[in-house]
Amino acid sequence: MFPDHPNLLRSEWELSEPLRKSGFVAKPIVGRCGQNVTVVNPSGSTLEESTGEFNKRLTIYQELYSLPCYNGYYPIIGAWIIGETMTGFGVREDKSRITGVDSPCSACRIICEA
DSSP: OTTTTTSSSSSSSSSSSHHHHHEEEHHHHHHTTTTTTTOOOTSSEEEOOOOSSSOOOEEEEOOOOOOBBBBBBEEEHHHHHEEEEEOOOOOEEEESOOOOOTTTTEEEEOOOOO
């Protein structure tokens, strides 16, 4: 919906040369809990990879963004948007760059009063 938005990572259906050069994450378009994800650095080496039951799904390729590591954990923020309204977010972290079903998660809720 917003292919050139500065806050979104580039994603493509085919692995392009610009994505190879930046490093990329390959993941199934219909998957769960970090299964069947591969993280590849700009030199082409696999940094991390997970297994699972979604290996026969179509793949999407996303530009690699190197997460900071705090005390051995890589945190990510997942946001939920309904329509055009931010409704909540969660912070999930793991010792792996790939968060999974057992990764600790702190959910947050945003309450907007009119």
